Amino acid sequence: MNDKWLNWAVKIQSIAQAGLTYSRDPYDKERYEELREIAAEMLAERTDIPTGKIRDLFCNESGYQTPKVDTRAAIFKDGKILLVHENNGTWALPGGWCDVDQSVVSNTLKEVSEETGLTAEAEQLIAVQDWRRHNVQNYVYGILKIFVECRVIGGKFEDNIETTEIRYFGKEELPDKLAVEKTTKEQILMCFQAHEAEHWKVIVD
Structure with a gap:
């Protein structure tokens, strides 16, 4: 909301x-x-x-309150972007909360591995966005969303507890049922723009 x-x-x-x-x-x-x-x-x-x-x-947290960090990977193949199909039936870019012992890049690659079975490497930073400006809100704290373009270097999909399949989608064939609190259509199209740009300028809210 x-x-x-x-x-x-x-x-x-x-x-x-x-x-x-x-x-x-x-x-x-x-x-x-x-x-x-x-x-x-x-x-x-x-x-x-x-x-x-x-x-x-x-109300149980202590210390100065800061936003949580969510990292998302944009992976392309033949001009299409990789989305994961989650257990609730929605689609999203692979990603999740940044663990306390991870950097932005290492967390992004870890999430890719866990949700897709693929091994990847980071190529470029796409955007740092304030979740409140772009996503449907279902948490009571701030979230910073970081989008990183990555390249697959190996692996294949493996069964896991978070996703049921992975699939590549073109710009004109994105699924209607997106997990909009995690990934909106506009955010996916932003990733396409970054991938297609000769010189991408990172977007920062």
């Missing part, structure tokens, strides 16, 4: 978490706890998700 009320609630939560992290005044901490609770109630009211679950989602 892309909703101003949700964005405001997330912002209030972020301010409250920063206050709880840095404030030394017990009275201020009490106020920040109250702000966090209000943010959780706002989200629960707007989404019909129980307040308790909202608290579990983003």
